[in-house]
Amino acid sequence: MSDDLYDIIIAGGLLLLLLVVNAVLVACEISLVRLRYTLGEDEETERLKQRWPTRYLIDNAGWAAQVVRFGIMVVTVGLGMAVFPLIDGLQRKIPFWEGQPGRTIIVLLLFSIAASFISFFGFLVPRGLAVRKPHSSLAAVSLIVAVMVIVLLPWFKALRHTARRAFSLMGITFEHDFNVLDFEVQIRALADDEEPLSPQTLSIVQNALRMRELETSDVVQPRQSVHFMDLELPAEENLAMARETGHTRFPLCHEDLDHCVGLIHIKDLFRWPGGPAAADLIRLKREILSFQEDLPLEQALAQLLARKSHMALVKDEFGGVSGIITLEIIIERIVGDIHDEFDLPEAARVTTDNDEDYKVDGLTPIHEVEEALDVEIDDTEAATFGGLVTESLGRLPEAGEEVTLEEPGLEVRIEAVDEKRILSATVKKVASEDDDD
DSSP states (O other): OOHHHHHHHHHHHHHHHHHHHHHHHHHHHHHHHIIIIIIOSOHHHHHHTTSHHHHHHHHTHHHHHHHHHHHHHHHHHHHHHHHHHHHHHHHHHOOSSOSHHHHHHHHHHHHHHHHHHHHIIIIIHHHHHHHHOHHHHHHHHHHHHHHHHHHHHHHHHHHHHHHHHHHHHTTOOOOOOOOTTTTHHHHHHHSBTTBOOOHHHHHHHHHHHHGGGOBGGGTOEEGGGOOOEETTSOHHHHHHHHHHHOOSEEEEEESEEEEEEEEEEHHHHHTSTTOGGGOOHHHHOBOOEEEETTSBHHHHHHHHHHTTOSEEEEEOTTSOEEEEEEHHHHHHHHHOOOOOTTOOOOOOSEEESSSSEEEEETTOBHHHHHHHHTOOOOSOOOSBHHHHHHHHHTSOOOTTOEEEETTTTEEEEEEEEOSSSEEEEEEEEOOOHHHHO
16 A cells, blocks of 8 residues: 555544544534523433433533534644645545646645535534434434543633633733623524524524523612602602603602502503592502512513513612612613603713713713713722712712712712702713823
């Protein structure tokens, strides 16, 4: 046997071996996605968990997916290293078409054939099988992949630790918790190749998947901006507030949200005999749910739907009410802002005439202030700018009072307040000591 033929056999055998390994990894990756996000927990999945390899991969899907993705990258490099010697050996065995141009065409042709072969058998076929039959696909490859993950995971974690240390030396935070199952792979596995997702549908899918990472505290409407009906106020004042806000549901409270006793739906007021002004709010009230701030948003949504409720209180670790969450807020997190013909256009909450003095609404979210003023505001539990100032002072300021926020470098003059919150303020950026240095 000639050396050239021997090299071709070795390169071809290595190529086929790597192709099988790549197909196994791709099938495992897509199967995990389908089982975790599309099919959920069913009897067949429970049967899979009776075998330790599949149970290990399903229970450790996050780390397994990252090791699998790393393995696919390594195998892809290996496939390239195997293809080139194979092509070189084959083109030297071709007895015709002498000369450099001819051999260049032959090399390109062989490379195209090899790439198509790898793409078809290494990616398309295992992916298609995993999408259609995720249970059987995962069962078929689980032993090989589970052993591979167990062997490589310590080294893989050490590699990430090294990367984190290298980033820290450069003063950069290394975000190493990204799970490849959470975005790109899920969407690729759930989509139909022949009918690509539209931009709007893709956005909804991405937002729905990201919701798994959110808690109620991430979307809570802060208590400073919550309108409620107060049992201590005359009916006329409560009705005037309801007409002004245009909402249909209001918490029913004694003076503040910490003493909430139920929920009032506006339509119940107008059904009351004698008119809404004569309504007995205590008799009209409905039950209002309450969630802890750390409750996963998915669970909050499930409870609201199960109880056919549109609103719930959100409580902090001390039992106080930090705000409310509504079904509309959660849905908007997935599909985007929802407006109807009765919604008034929102005015800008941060405005300026000279790029020095800014007029800031007290209910402006912290991230909007950061973007508008180009500052960073860290180490705060406040959700709004008014809450930030109140947190800094430890009390509600008075109109005309001036406050300096050292860390973001802001001078704040309080323009208007009510009995519960800051309504508006004038803000000016000031140079910090670090900037002077």
